[in-house]
Amino acid sequence: MDAVCSDLLAEVRAFRQRFPDVRYVDLISLDIPGHFYGKRYPIEMLEKVAAGSALKLPQNCVLLGTQGGLFKIGDYCFNDGDPDAPRRLVPGTLKIVDWEKQPLGQMLITSSGTEKPIVFEPREVLAQVLERLARKGIFPVVAFELEFYLFDRQLRDGLPQFARDPLTDDADDQPNMHIERLSRFAPVLDEMVETARAQGIDTTVITAELGPGQFEINFGHLDDGLRAADWAALFCRSTRGVAMKHNYRASFMAKPYLQHPGSGMHVHVSLYDEAGNNLLAANDQQPLRHAVAGCLELLPHCMPIFAPNHNAMRRLSGTVNVASRASWGFEDRDACLRVPESDAKNLRIEHRLAGADANPYLVLAAILVGLEQGLEARREPIAPLNEDRGSGIEFPLEMLEAVRSMQSHAQLREGLGAEFVNVYCENKRQDHLAFLQDISAREYRWYL
Structure with a gap:
């Protein structure tokens, strides 16, 4: 296990110890209009992702319109088979969500830094400029x-x-x-x-x-x-x-x-x-x-x-x-x-x-x-x-x-x-x- 995975796994385990009632974590990322999309993961599965298991979401989630629909943009969305793209956990962003009725966690994810970044993902665009x-x-x-x-x-x-x-x-x-x-x-x-x-x-x-x-x-x-x-x-x-x-x-x-x-x-x-x-x-x-x-x-x-x-x-x-x-x-x-x-x-x-x-x-x-x-x-x-x-x-x-x-x-x-x-x-x-x-x-x- 490399150092990044080791640190992520330690972060998840420390979170679970501090918040034992949290059963799910929202893995979220910002799309082009500025809305969060993602998936809700059981906390046990998050440990596996932190340890190195694959994390993938559809690439075209990034392209959602303001109302959530997809538009035909070049070959994206309707001529590309709607492929998955790898994401990774952003270290240091696993936090408690205490404004919902039941306690949840949330953590940022991004394609930036993966083997195949999505070039139009907003966080990746900024990462390249920086x-x-x-x-x-x-x-x-x-x-x-x-x-x-x-x-x-x-x-x-x-x-x-x-x-x-x-x-x-x-x-x-x-x-x-x-x-x-x-x-x-x-x-x-x-x-x-x-x-x-x-x-x-x-x-x-x-x-x-x-x-x-x-x-x-x-x-x-x-x-x-x-x-x-x-x-x-x-x-x-x-x-x-x-x-x-x-x-x-x-x-x-x-x-x-x-x-x-x-x-x-x-x-x-x-x-x-x-x-x-x-x-x-x-x-x-x-x-x-x-x-x-x-x-x-x-x-x-x-x-x-x-x-x-x-x-x-x-x-x-x-x-x-x-x-x-x-x-x-x-x-x-x-x-x-x-x-x-x-x-x-x-x-x-x-x-x-x-x-x-x-x-x-x-x-x-x-x-x-x-x-x-x-x-x-x-x-x-x-x-x-x-x-x-x-x-x-x-x-x-x-x-x-x-x-x-x-x-x-x-x-x-x-x-x-x-x-x-x-x-x-x-x-x-x-x-x-x-x-x-x-x-x-x-x-x-x-x-x-």
């Missing part, structure tokens, strides 16, 4: 911030209702950032944080955001980009589960209300060399400017990643603190790329454009490719918003246009992998067309 950067002596430090809304558990005519204040039983329908809201919703927020920490997630600051029932929770900085994206994905899963326990719905939908702010995924990224020096801070911060330029140049071609669905595009309509063009600025929350005030050691870029429902692995991969290409091209960026409030680069705000822009971009195909770009763009195109196959009440009002 490995390439490491070969170049570039080591990112990453922190995610996620905004989300709480709604009442019961929908009304299919529409979400404001979360009810636990103290007054009134609808929390007043947009504000008052600290009292954190106190009123403390029971559910506290359990969300504690549950996240039980998953190994370093949760830090909690903020009551501008929207009614809207909050933001930040995570600690990590020098492991894969783990940082794991945290973001797992946080969404556990937060939804805890909210249901408290008779709420937690949603990371990017724009649930037209009249209120949307929810974003903010990603802080620093880049270091092997000695721990901040690459962005060298030479009077010239590399920072180059990295910003590369990120801004690539951004319009990454829109299907940053705004992965029709609703996420709605968020980019000029509301508060959301850019409608690719822009940057120092301490400016209207910019896509904000450079927070910090010392040289912690100099970083905060990428603010992605919706909260974007796939965290792919968002981080796209950001890193932009930074990488900027450092290599060494071009000057456009003027920051601090100097010119009209500065910015247009990006597509309609999905099919965004897909065309992404699919044809040579540098993005090189940075993320041509096969991934082809598969992802076709998945988004098919998903968008499927969404449009419905006649809404508004359509009857307009055209009947």
Whole structure:
């Protein structure tokens, strides 16, 4: 037995000893739209997998649409026989699931690192980007911030209702950032944080955001980009589960209300060399400017990643603190790329454009490719918003246009992998067309 299997087996056995009532473990992985798929394994079988037994799932699970259906994408799904593909357990991710009625475990799985990785699996796409950067002596430090809304558990005519204040039983329908809201919703927020920490997630600051029932929770900085994206994905899963326990719905939908702010995924990224020096801070911060330029140049071609669905595009309509063009600025929350005030050691870029429902692995991969290409091209960026409030680069705000822009971009195909770009763009195109196959009440009002 090799060292990896030995460590995994020790992890499973320690988990069983700590949680003797757990009979099943969910083995989960994120698909292209950002949903978890997987299988529920008896804990005894998990020991066998940890010891080296084969773990396989259908390759095409990764290609599921938002509603779970499969689309014809090249030869995948309908002309390939729906083959299995090997997966492996991700060490250190076996954790308790305590928001369900009976205790369960969960553990991440991935094709990354197997003998035949799935080139369009989101975690594998990020892994390849990180490995390439490491070969170049570039080591990112990453922190995610996620905004989300709480709604009442019961929908009304299919529409979400404001979360009810636990103290007054009134609808929390007043947009504000008052600290009292954190106190009123403390029971559910506290359990969300504690549950996240039980998953190994370093949760830090909690903020009551501008929207009614809207909050933001930040995570600690990590020098492991894969783990940082794991945290973001797992946080969404556990937060939804805890909210249901408290008779709420937690949603990371990017724009649930037209009249209120949307929810974003903010990603802080620093880049270091092997000695721990901040690459962005060298030479009077010239590399920072180059990295910003590369990120801004690539951004319009990454829109299907940053705004992965029709609703996420709605968020980019000029509301508060959301850019409608690719822009940057120092301490400016209207910019896509904000450079927070910090010392040289912690100099970083905060990428603010992605919706909260974007796939965290792919968002981080796209950001890193932009930074990488900027450092290599060494071009000057456009003027920051601090100097010119009209500065910015247009990006597509309609999905099919965004897909065309992404699919044809040579540098993005090189940075993320041509096969991934082809598969992802076709998945988004098919998903968008499927969404449009419905006649809404508004359509009857307009055209009947």
